[in-house]
Structures are given as C-alpha cells and as structure tokens.
Amino acid sequence: MRSSPARAPPFMAHFLARRLLLQVLVFTGVLILTFLISHSVPGDPALLRAGPRASPEIIAQLRHDMGLDRSLPVQLWIYVRDLLRGDLGVSIRTQRPVIQDVAEHFPATFELTTAALLVVIVVGIPLGVLSAVQKDRFPDHLSRVIAISGVSLPVFWLGLMLIYVFFVRLGWLPGTGRLDMGVEPPAALTGLYAFDALAGRDWAALRSALRHLFLPVLLLSYVSLAPVVRMVRSSMLEILGQDYIRTARAKGLAERFILYRHALRNALIPTLTIIGLSYGTLLQGAVVTETIFAWPGMAYYAVGSMTYLDYPAVIGITLVSALIYSTVNLLVDLLYGVVDPRIRYD
Amino acid sequence: MIPSQWSRVLVAVAVLGLLAVPNPAGSAQATPRDVLIFGATSDVETMDPQVSVDNIAWRAIYYNYDRLVQLKGGTTEVAPQLAESWTISPDGKTFTFRLRTGVKFTDGTPLDASAVAASFTRLFKMGKGAAGLWDGILDASGITVVNASTIRFTLKTPFAPFLGSLATDQASIVSPGVMKHETGGDLGQAWLSGNSAGSGPFFLKEWRRGERIVLERNPNYWGPKPALRQVVIRNIPDAAVLRDLLERGEVDLGEVLTDDQIDAIKGKPGITVFEAPSFLATYLYLNNRNRYLENVKVRQAISYAVDYQGIIQGVRKGRAVQMRGPIPQGMAGHDKTLFQYTRNLTRARQLLAEAGHPQGFELGLLIDPGVREWADIATIVQANLAEVGIRVKIEGYARPTMRAKLDKADFDMATGFWTPDYPDADMFTWFWFYSKNGGLAGNRSFYSNPRMDQLVVAQRQEPDLAKRMQMFRQIQKIAVDDAVYVYLHQPVYRIAMRNRVQGYVYNPMLLFMPNFSGISKAP
Numbered sequence: 001m002r003s004s005p006a007r008a009p010p011f012m013a014h015f016l017a018r019r020l021l022l023q024v025l026v027f028t029g030v031l032i033l034t035f036l037i038s039h040s041v042p043g044d045p046a047l048l049r050a051g052p053r054a055s056p057e058i059i060a061q062l063r064h065d066m067g068l069d070r071s072l073p074v075q076l077w078i079y080v081r082d083l084l085r086g087d088l089g090v091s092i093r094t095q096r097p098v099i100q101d102v103a104e105h106f107p108a109t110f111e112l113t114t115a116a117l118l119v120v121i122v123v124g125i126p127l128g129v130l131s132a133v134q135k136d137r138f139p140d141h142l143s144r145v146i147a148i149s150g151v152s153l154p155v156f157w158l159g160l161m162l163i164y165v166f167f168v169r170l171g172w173l174p175g176t177g178r179l180d181m182g183v184e185p186p187a188a189l190t191g192l193y194a195f196d197a198l199a200g201r202d203w204a205a206l207r208s209a210l211r212h213l214f215l216p217v218l219l220l221s222y223v224s225l226a227p228v229v230r231m232v233r234s235s236m237l238e239i240l241g242q243d244y245i246r247t248a249r250a251k252g253l254a255e256r257f258i259l260y261r262h263a264l265r266n267a268l269i270p271t272l273t274i275i276g277l278s279y280g281t282l283l284q285g286a287v288v289t290e291t292i293f294a295w296p297g298m299a300y301y302a303v304g305s306m307t308y309l310d311y312p313a314v315i316g317i318t319l320v321s322a323l324i325y326s327t328v329n330l331l332v333d334l335l336y337g338v339v340d341p342r343i344r345y346d
Numbered sequence: 347m348i349p350s351q352w353s354r355v356l357v358a359v360a361v362l363g364l365l366a367v368p369n370p371a372g373s374a375q376a377t378p379r380d381v382l383i384f385g386a387t388s389d390v391e392t393m394d395p396q397v398s399v400d401n402i403a404w405r406a407i408y409y410n411y412d413r414l415v416q417l418k419g420g421t422t423e424v425a426p427q428l429a430e431s432w433t434i435s436p437d438g439k440t441f442t443f444r445l446r447t448g449v450k451f452t453d454g455t456p457l458d459a460s461a462v463a464a465s466f467t468r469l470f471k472m473g474k475g476a477a478g479l480w481d482g483i484l485d486a487s488g489i490t491v492v493n494a495s496t497i498r499f500t501l502k503t504p505f506a507p508f509l510g511s512l513a514t515d516q517a518s519i520v521s522p523g524v525m526k527h528e529t530g531g532d533l534g535q536a537w538l539s540g541n542s543a544g545s546g547p548f549f550l551k552e553w554r555r556g557e558r559i560v561l562e563r564n565p566n567y568w569g570p571k572p573a574l575r576q577v578v579i580r581n582i583p584d585a586a587v588l589r590d591l592l593e594r595g596e597v598d599l600g601e602v603l604t605d606d607q608i609d610a611i612k613g614k615p616g617i618t619v620f621e622a623p624s625f626l627a628t629y630l631y632l633n634n635r636n637r638y639l640e641n642v643k644v645r646q647a648i649s650y651a652v653d654y655q656g657i658i659q660g661v662r663k664g665r666a667v668q669m670r671g672p673i674p675q676g677m678a679g680h681d682k683t684l685f686q687y688t689r690n691l692t693r694a695r696q697l698l699a700e701a702g703h704p705q706g707f708e709l710g711l712l713i714d715p716g717v718r719e720w721a722d723i724a725t726i727v728q729a730n731l732a733e734v735g736i737r738v739k740i741e742g743y744a745r746p747t748m749r750a751k752l753d754k755a756d757f758d759m760a761t762g763f764w765t766p767d768y769p770d771a772d773m774f775t776w777f778w779f780y781s782k783n784g785g786l787a788g789n790r791s792f793y794s795n796p797r798m799d800q801l802v803v804a805q806r807q808e809p810d811l812a813k814r815m816q817m818f819r820q821i822q823k824i825a826v827d828d829a830v831y832v833y834l835h836q837p838v839y840r841i842a843m844r845n846r847v848q849g850y851v852y853n854p855m856l857l858f859m860p861n862f863s864g865i866s867k868a869p
C-alpha cells in the first residue's frame with residue numbers, strides 16, 4: 001500500500017509540477033479577468049487622483065502618466081511585464097507601491113483568518129462528531145442550529161450586535177482595532193501581534209492582542225462553521241455504518257478508540273477538502289469583519305481601494321488572495337497523504 | 347470519551363473567556379496629559395501635502411509643515427509664518443517675501459529661499475491635483491531666489507487671493523531632503539506618502555495604516571512650543587464606537603460626523619460640544635446643457651419649488667442656515683442684501699408655464715447614496731418638485747462613477763458640497779461660474795455667460811479691494827437671477843471633546859483640522 005521511500009520523491013515532484021503549472025494557469029485567468037473588469041467599470045481613476053479642483057490639463061497629464069490613454073491590451077501587457085518583475089504597480093490612493101501596502105496589511109488578515117480557521121477546526125470537528133454520534137437527538141439538533149444560524153444570520157448584523165453587547169453594553173472587550181491605545185505593538189517578527197508578543201514574552205501586548213482578536217475571530221469562525229460541521233457529520237454517519245466499524249465494536253474496542261482511530265480518521269479526507277475550501281469563505285468573510293471591527297487588514301485596504309477605483313490595488317489584492325487560496329488548497333492536497341497513506345501523488 | 351474531549355474544548359473557551367475581563371484600569375481611562383487622542387472616522391491616504399487634496403488627510407499633514415503665511419487664529423486674515431514680511435508690486439503680479447532666518451527642517455536641512463523654491467518646484471513638477479490652485483497663475487518659471495532669505499513669485503496674471511492661497515496645505519514647504527528618498531523619478535512621492543519632511547510644530551512619528559497616526563512634537567521648533575508632546579489620530583470608522591470612547595474618556599477630541607451621535611453625547615458629564623457656522627456649501631447642480639434646465643425660467647422655478655427650511659429641519663435638524671447666493675455668510679464679499687429664494691409653489695408653476703412646460707417633465711437627480719445627507723436631500727427635493735409637476739428620478743452611483751458623470755455633463759441635477767481651500771470669495775465665484783471650468787473643476791452646472799466670465803476673471807485681477815467687492819456683488823446678483831445652482835444651506839460644524847481639552851480654536855478655513863499646536867489638556 002505504501003509507496004517505497006525511494007520512489008516517493010519523483011511522484012511527489014511530478015504531482016507538484018503539475019499542480020504548480022495549474023496554479024499559473026489559474027493565476028493568469030484571475031489576472032486577465034480582474035484587469036478587464038476593473039478597467040471596464042465606469043469612472044476615471046485620473047479624476048479621482050487629481051482631486052476636486054484639478055484643471056482639465058492636470059487630469060489629462062495624469063491620465064497619460066497613469067497609462068490610461070493607451071489601449072487596454074497595451075495596459076495589460078505593461079502590467080504583466082511589471083508583475084513578472086515583482087512590481088504590482090503604484091496605488092492611486094496611497095501613492096505607494098501596492099506590494100508595500102499589501103505587505104503592511106497582510107499580516108493582520110493572516111492573523112485573523114488563521115485564528116478563525118483554528119477555531120473552525122477545533123470547534124467544528126468535535127461538533128460534527130457529536131452530531132453524528134447523537135444523531136437526531138438533542139445535541140445533534142443543537143449543533144445543527146448553531147452551524148446553520150452562522151450561515152443564515154447576516155454577518156454585518158451579527159458583528160454590530162457583538163460590538164454592541166460586548167463593547168458598548170458590557171464593556172468586556174474592545175470594539176475596534178488590533179491593540180489598546182497605550183499598548184505598543186510587539187517587536188515585529190511576523191506582523192501577527194499575538195504570535196510576536198508570545199515570542200517576545202510581551203505579556204501586556206499578548207493580552208491586548210488576544211482581547212482584540214476575540215470578537216472578530218468569534219464572528220468570522222462562527223459564520224464559517226457550518227460546512228465543516230455538516231461534512232464531518234455526514235462522513236461520520238456514513239463511516240459509522242461500515243462493516244469494519246461493526247467488526248471493531250464486536251472486538252470490544254473502546255468506543256472512543258473506534259470513533260477517533262477508525263471513524264474520524266477516515267472522515268477527515270472530505271473534511272480536509274472542505275476546510276481548504278472554507279479558507280476562501282474566511283477570506284470573503286474577512287471583508288465584512290475587517291470593515292466592522294476596523295481591523296486594518298487586506299480586506300479593509302481592499303474596500304478602501306474599491307471605493308476609490310484604485311485598480312492597481314484591487315488587482316494586486318485579488319492576485320495575492322488567489323495566491324493564498326490556491327496555496328492553502330495545495331497544502332490540503334499534500335495533507336491527504338499524511339492523513340491517508342494510501343493516497344499517492346501520481 | 348467525547349465528554350472528556352468536549353471538556354477540553356470548554357476549558358480552552360473558558361480560558362479565552364477570561365480575556366474578556368475588563369482592563370484593571372477600569373472603563374474611565376484617563377489619557378496622559380501631554381497626549382491628545384483624536385478620534386477620526388476615516389483614515390488618511392497619503393501624507394504628501396503636494397499630492398493630497400483631502401481635508402481629512404490635511405488634518406494629519408498640516409502641522410508637520412510651515413508655510414510662508416498662516417491664518418490668524420480663527421479668522422481668514424493672513425499673518426506671517428515663515429515669511430516675516432512681504433511686498434506686492436502695484437500691478438499685483440510680483441510678490442517678494444523676506445524669510446525668517448535660522449529655521450531648519452526636521453531632517454536638518456536649512457530652510458532658506460532655495461529650499462522654498464525647491465518645494466514649489468516639486469509641487470509644479472508633479473502637477474497633481476494639489477497644484478491645481480495655481481494652474482495658469484504660477485509655475486516653476488515664476489519663482490526666483492533673490493538671496494538666501496528673499497524669494498520672489500512672479501505671477502502670469504494678477505491673482506488677488508494669492509497670499510491666502512499660500513496658507514493652504516498645498517503650499518506647505520517641503521524639505522529638499524525628500525529627494526534623497528527618490529525612487530524611479532517619483533520626486534520622493536512613495537516615501538513622503540508615509541513620512542513627513544517639514545519644519546512644523548510636529549512631525550510624523552508613526553503611521554500604522556488603518557489604526558493610528560502619531561504626530562510627535564518637534565523639539566527644535568522655531569515658533570511657540572506646543573503643549574502637547576503627541577497627537578494620536580486614531581482611526582475609528584464606526585461613529586457609535588467613537589462616541590462611546592469619548593464618553594469613557596479614551597478619546598479626547600472626536601470628529602463624530604452624524605448629528606444623532608452628537609445629540610446623544612451632548613450634555614453628558616465631561617463632554618463639550620463645539621458648534622459654529624461652516625463654509626461648507628451644500629447645493630444642487632443644474633446642468634445647463636439639459637434641454638429643460640438651459641431655460642432660466644425652469645431653473646428659477648426649481649429654485650422656488652425647493653423647500654429650503656424643510657431640508658434644513660429634516661436633514662440637519664435645524665442646524666444649518668439657508669445660503670444667500672453662492673458666497674457663504676461670514677466670508678468677505680458676501681452680500682447680505684441679496685435676494686434669497688423661498689418656497690413659492692404658485693410662482694414656480696407660473697414660471698414653468700411661461701417656459702412652456704405647464705405639464706412638467708422628468709429630470710434625473712444624481713447622488714452618491716453613500717452620503718446619507720445627499721440621499722435625504724434627494725428624497726425631499728423629489729417630493730418638492732413633484733408638486734410642480736417635475737418628476738425626479740434619483741440616480742445613485744458610487745463616487746468614482748458619479749464624479750466621472752459630473753465631469754462629462756452626463757446628468758440633469760446632482761447634489762454637491764464645496765469647501766474653500768483659500769479664504770477668498772474667488773473659491774465660490776471663479777470656480778463655480780467661469781465657463782472654462784465646466785465639470786469637476788468647479789462649474790458643475792456647465793453655466794456659460796460671457797458677462798459672468800468677464801466678471802469672475804476681472805475680480806481675480808483687481809488689486810483694489812473696494813472695486814473687487816463691487817464685482818462680487820454683481821456676480822452674486824447674476825448667479826441668483828440666473829439660478830445657476832440651487833443654493834441650499836451652510837451647516838453648523840460640530841465637534842465633541844472632553845472638558846479637559848483647552849485652547850481649541852475653530853477656523854472655518856481649516857475645516858476638520860483642529861489647531862493641534864495650540865491645544866493643551868487640563869490635569
């Protein structure tokens with residue numbers, strides 16, 4: 001069943017090469033689509049850049065400087081050429097290289113979505129298992145209600161309610177931002193405040209960072225919980241009906257051992273796929289979450305850029321998001337082999 | 347078993363829950379006495395004064411720089427700053443400034459005449475919107491360094507508001523040291539967008555985008571030393587959250603943009619709400635190229651049909667005054683005796699009939715629905731005009747699209763705001779009525795009248811103040827008779843602060859830009 005150690009690397013390399021090639025194709029598609037869409041939106045970025053009182057001459061000059069007076073294919077070609085040199089262009093809104101802006105906002109989003117993903121895994125999998133084991137009984141109904149309400153309630157409403165209850169009414173948790181006023185950010189290592197504070201043993205910053213993470217992570221993980229819970233539940237139900245589970249039970253194995261060693265492990269494959277895909281949901285949910293909680297991440301930056309018709313920023317963010325999403329899913333594909341050694345990459 | 351697994355999860359959740367315990371310091375947190383926490387509901391885009399055309403960004407930029415002149419206290423009067431004195435040639439075209447000596451930028455570069463020249467040269471070379479104020483009036487060729495402490499500006503045409511224009515954020519003097527940070531011929535734009543390079547009472551110490559901007563006192567400032575060591579501009583997009591932080595004392599001064607938030611906080615212990623008239627003109631553009639609106643009688647009919655007081659009550663809860671013509675009340679040149687339209691439906695219907703439209707017609711009203719005030723105004727105007735037979739279709743577009751449509755005259759009517767950059771009625775006349783300014787440049791009604799063109803250009807070039815004021819009177823009369831725009835109202839500017847904040851001075855020219863260098867905090 002297990003491929004021999006000597007043969008594994010070529011298979012893996014082959015698989016990786018194919019996947020990376022696919023990734024490039026997806027990337028090119030995303031690039032062309034985003035470029036065309038953002039350039040066909042009515043409105044003139046030069047007008048926005050120039051500001052309210054600019055003369056027609058200044059606007060015309062800007063349009064020229066920004067390359068907006070060239071044909072669309074030429075603009076695309078210039079963009080791709082710069083992109084290959086690692087240049088995402090200059091943001092119309094902030095006047096800085098987009099890559100710099102993205103680098104500054106990325107850690108906040110990464111921190112938020114990763115923490116939410118962890119919560120989704122830690123809460124979602126046991127909840128799914130519980131649901132399957134207690135099928136059609138109260139815990140099952142409860143966990144399904146929790147999961148479904150997360151997808152059904154509007155994110156912005158839920159976010160505002162969380163702020164209202166925990167910040168305005170109770171005063172337990174901060175309402176916006178990443179750190180309290182008097183707290184200096186921890187020495188920058190990764191840009192993830194909680195991680196950096198822990199690494200640097202900066203307890204004040206850690207406490208502040210975790211407190212600020214709490215509500216946005218709660219919101220984001222709650223709204224992304226449903227697919228994981230449902231997938232774990234249905235796969236577990238399917239597997240728990242299999243012959244080998246009956247055999248295991250007949251052998252008198254402990255129920256806990258059966259559930260975790262035999263059932264859950266096999267139910268994890270489809271769950272992993274869902275978790276990989278749900279990273280996309282998390283990135284999506286981050287747009288609303290970051291806006292509500294003034295969380296200065298990429299989504300927050302993206303919303304500002306969109307209302308400004310800042311197309312270099314919009315394309316840059318889309319490309320980076322596509323890169324993150326496809327990388328996460330590539331990792332998931334590689335994880336299959338860890339969870340199930342029978343899976344071979346050829 | 348599952349229960350034990352479950353309990354581990356519960357323990358983890360409980361530990362996280364402990365984090366929810368409020369800060370030991372309690373909720374009424376007092377901010378340090380020498381640090382001002384300013385709560386802002388929107389973030390800054392760029393810190394480069396020679397790029398930015400955004401009042402909100404100017405607040406963070408302005409006090410990092412000095413200018414040749416400044417506005418005196420809360421007035422529109424021009425006083426010396428970097429320039430100790432100046433002379434103006436009789437033809438109003440040559441301005442010679444004697445500079446203060448011994449001033450240095452925060453980067454150590456001496457601030458002399460060549461530095462001032464380099465600063466304006468950068469402004470004109472970049473040619474961003476910020477340079478638009480002097481378009482056709484001054485460019486790099488008109489700047490002469492006479493000696494180290496004397497600089498001369500030679501204008502292409504006389505421009506009466508020139509001195510006042512030198513007090514604007516766009517006229518900030520940027521250190522030539524910025525060129526050390528130039529990349530790819532950008533004249534240091536990428537660097538200056540996130541740094542400061544001035545000689546002002548503060549400098550930009552830290553900017554965590556989307557979170558906060560920290561301005562630190564300039565220890566070597568040549569002028570009066572600010573009482574504040576730091577100004578922290580916190581980005582708090584949600585007005586309700588900002589209000590709460592103000593109430594708790596975690597924010598000292600907050601720009602709460604909505605009236606209901608201010609009303610809710612007004613009268614609370616420890617809070618002062620400052621209110622004063624603003625120069626923020628709120629008006630409707632009437633596209634004169636429209637087949638109906640090109641007729642002056644139709645424009646007058648609309649001006650008679652609008653319920654000005656209803657809008658002031660409904661939209662601003664009474665906290666605004668109706669405009670009397672284009673020049674706001676409180677600005678030199680405003681004519682108090684000018685005719686003011688009030689609601690008169692009989693007269694409106696009569697005018698429509700005279701214009702040949704007794705049955706009315708349909709018009710679009712362009713707005714950005716993201717601006718709540720515009721959406722509210724549009725609804726009222728729609729109901730008002732329906733009473734005289736004009737069917738209004740409200741067309742909502744996101745700002746970039748709305749602006750593009752305005753610039754191309756692709757609209758019938760639209761809502762708008764206008765604030766002056768420099769303290770001069772020129773901002774409300776030359777920009778609004780000069781036929782060559784059609785579109786976003788300022789003449790948003792695409793109005794064209796040769797007599798008006800002559801007047802708005804002549805007033806700019808008139809060195810005699812009395813004659814100039816006489817011209818403004820004529821301009822205002824035509825602007826109202828021709829009903830070029832619907833002049834709605836000037837709202838009251840409101841800002842909430844803790845009682846500890848002292849020395850706040852409101853200058854209507856520096857809207858959204860509190861005088862950080864003059865503010866202090868009581869213990």
